[in-house]
């Protein structure tokens with residue numbers, strides 16, 4: 001499949017997973033809306049993550065912090081000073097580029113988003129060949145103003161990551177939950193980065209969503225917990241249906257990590273547009289709590305309940321991008337099977353993540369007795385699952401339509417159903433059909 005990315009983008013638009021934002025006004029560059037099916041898939045991913053890493057563990061608690069925080073947070077975290085990309089402008093056509101995208105990378109962490117051949121000799125504009133300005137540092141935080149006056153005193157930033165709230169609220173959360181080390185704080189939420197060159201569909205956007213955990217440990221146990229979270233992240237990727245061969249666990253060498261991190265692994269995925277970052281795992285030492293204590297004056301140390309000793313906990317930080325999770329789940333699930341008349345496109349999504357868990361059809365739309373029974377089943381199942389209804393065209397076309405959006409099972413109510421109280425259930429992956437008693441449907445679908 002040479003154009004797998006195009007195929008996915010077009011499927012997403014056609015079926016209402018993801019489409020360009022505010023399209024009737026010409027859209028907004030790299031802003032995307034999740035449609036009726038996309039929001040279900042995305043919510044299912046977030047809920048599965050929350051259930052797996054918060055509800056099913058007794059050492060992680062949740063948080064939902066404000067997007068706008070006191071600007072001092074970003075001073076303490078280093079984002080105001082260091083969260084920058086090198087930027088150049090073309091003097092002729094006025095286009096902007098990331099300097100490390102058009103000249104051989106000099107930055108610590110080259111990210112060759114859209115690969116452009118490094119020009120020989122002096123770098124010129126890849127667009128028109130014009131002369132470029134000197135490199136300037138461009139801060140990636142999205143700035144806005146609070147209140148009616150637009151001056152520097154009212155400027156605030158949309159958070160560029162969810163992480164800082166977990167550090168700033170550490171004392172609060174620990175006090176109200178009485179959690180002892182080791183324990184973590186989890187958060188799912190939006191973050192914003194004013195990227196110079198976003199792109200590749202929902203891979204890199206200026207507004208995106210993160211799932212993050214800051215896991216607080218004692219310094220002497222960080223290595224064990226680092227391995228633990230690496231293995232948890234692997235388990236999650238398996239759950240999403242991502243093949244191990246599509247992944248690359250990249251150990252970030254000394255000198256390329258953030259200065260405070262003693263170990264970082266980037267989990268890269270082989271996207272159709274190249275091998276690029278999907279998730280990250282970092283050991284951040286006690287840098288963040290120390291910094292916030294220093295700048296705010298608050299005592300953010302943890303008191304050992306036995307010895308009474310006070311110290312700054314160390315932090316292991318696993319980070320998952322929500323939008324990238326959606327993208328790799330779709331890429332991993334997409335399959336084309338058969339040929340000619342038998343050809344079908346099927347999204348083999350993990351069954352609990354599929355936008356609809358099941359679809360219900362009356363065999364024929366113009367037979368009121370079939371429609372009535374099918375409608376009753378549909379209404380009943382909707383108390384437990386998100387259920388699709390379709391009575392257009394023939395059954396074969398309805399199957400194909402549900403396969404394409406990943407619905408794990410299709411239920412058909414036929415004339416026999418009126419007599420034997422059973423329906424035909426057709427499986428998405430095997431296309432095999434089975435008769436199931438109407439009263440046993442919920443149990444059957446849960447087992448599936």
Ligand SMILES: [Zn+2]
Nearest residue numbers: 090093125128
């Ligand atoms: Zn130019």
